[in-house]
Each structure stands twice: as C-alpha cells, then as structure tokens.
Amino acid sequence: MAALGSISFLRSCGATTIRAFGASSLKAAPKAVAFAPFNPQRLSPPLPSRRLISHVRATSNEEDASKAAAATADSGAPTIFDKIINKEIPSTIVYEDDKVLAFRDISPQAPVHILVVPKLRDGLTQLGKAEERHVDILGQLLHAAKIVAEKEGILDGFRVVINNGPDACQSVYHLHLHVLGGRQMKWPPG
Numbered sequence: 374m375a376a377l378g379s380i381s382f383l384r385s386c387g388a389t390t391i392r393a394f395g396a397s398s399l400k401a402a403p404k405a406v407a408f409a410p411f412n413p414q415r416l417s418p419p420l421p422s423r424r425l426i427s428h429v430r431a432t433s434n435e436e437d438a439s440k441a442a443a444a445t446a447d448s449g450a451p452t453i454f455d456k457i458i459n460k461e462i463p464s465t466i467v468y469e470d471d472k473v474l475a476f477r478d479i480s481p482q483a484p485v486h487i488l489v490v491p492k493l494r495d496g497l498t499q500l501g502k503a504e505e506r507h508v509d510i511l512g513q514l515l516h517a518a519k520i521v522a523e524k525e526g527i528l529d530g531f532r533v534v535i536n537n538g539p540d541a542c543q544s545v546y547h548l549h550l551h552v553l554g555g556r557q558m559k560w561p562p563g
C-alpha cells in the first residue's frame with residue numbers, strides 16, 4: 374500500500390536521465406580530444422553536476438508532457454488506453470476479465486512492467502477522482518495486479534505504482550496501475 378500512497382514512479386525520469394547523460398558525453402568528447410591532451414576533468418563538469426543538469430532537463434520534459442496531458446484530462450476524450458481496450462491498437466495482453474485489462478507497457482522500466490486498467494473509465498481519469506462508487510473496481514484492479522504478478526512469477530517482489538496528476542508525472546488520464554518487477558527495486562523511488 375505504501376507504493377500506492379506515495380504515487381511516485383522511477384520510470385521515464387530515471388531512464389531519460391541516463392539517455393541525456395549519454396548524449397551529452399558523446400557530443401563533448403570529440404572537441405576536447407581534438408584540442409587538448411586527454412583530461413577527463415575537461416570533458417564535462419564533475420559527475421554530481423552533470424547528473425543534476427541531466428536530471429533537471431529530463432524531468433522538465435517529463436513534467437511539461439504531464440502538464441499538457443493534465444490540461445485535457447477531464448475533456449472526456451478517449452485516451453490511448455481506450456484504443457488498446459477496444460483493440461484498435463495492438464498491445465501484449467497479459468490478463469483480461471470483464472472489468473479489467475492488463476497489458477505490457479510500451480516503454481518498460483523493469484523486466485516486468487505491466488499496466489492494469491479498468492475497461493470502463495467511469496470518471497477515473499486518476500486515483501484522485503475516486504469516489505464511493507469506484508470501490509469495487511479499485512479492489513478489482515489490485516486483485517488483477519496480484520494475478521498478473523503471479524502469472525509473471527514475481528510474487529516474491531513487485532511494486533504497484535499509480536502516478537496521480539502532473540506532480541507525479543502522470544501522462545495518460547485513464548487510471549492505471551503499473552506492476553513492476555523482475556529486478557531489485559530501490560527505495561526511495563524518484
């Protein structure tokens with residue numbers, strides 16, 4: 374339950390940070406090598422600074438995208454998940470019943486990364502919109518998360534995450550649980 378309560382997630386912020394870090398290193402290296410003897414200190418700022426700069430850039434993109442998505446969250450327009458639920462676009466389905474669909478995340482942040490969604494959104498653009506009438510489906514989503522973890526063989530250690538709102542980098546406004554596992558999880562999350 375701590376994971377649900379924290380509503381935070383390592384995913385793309387962490388992954389993008391690594392990509393940004395790699396890209397800046399690749400650009401900087403040829404210039405420094407051409408005009409000076411090799412000195413790692415010249416290539417870039419000290420490691421902690423580079424990490425900080427890259428992290429700020431990556432999270433800023435992530436946050437902008439999340440804010441843009443939040444702006445239209447309550448428009449009622451279908452999301453990408455509606456298209457997946459309606460089988461209009463393909464996904465790798467791991468579990469399905471009459472209320473819940475679980476499919477592999479297109480950008481996995483762990484060896485196992487599955488999204489568990491209610492087939493009917495019914496106002497649940499995000500957990501923060503939950504009302505009394507949603508109690509059953511919220512329970513079914515958690516139960517489906519456990520079934521998915523069992524099917525994937527990660528019952529010994531998995532994480533369930535809900536990103537809620539722009540401050541948590543939610544990008545799709547159709548409630549979904551991330552089920553992550555298959556590697557050692559760290560704490561605290563990013």
Ligand code: 5GP
Binds near residue numbers: 465480536544545
């Ligand atoms: P959020 O950022 O809202 O917590 O999570 C949305 C998740 O949906 C992200 O992890 C993202 O990779 C995933 N996602 C976005 N578009 C698609 C898609 O078209 N197919 C699948 N399978 N996952 C998607």
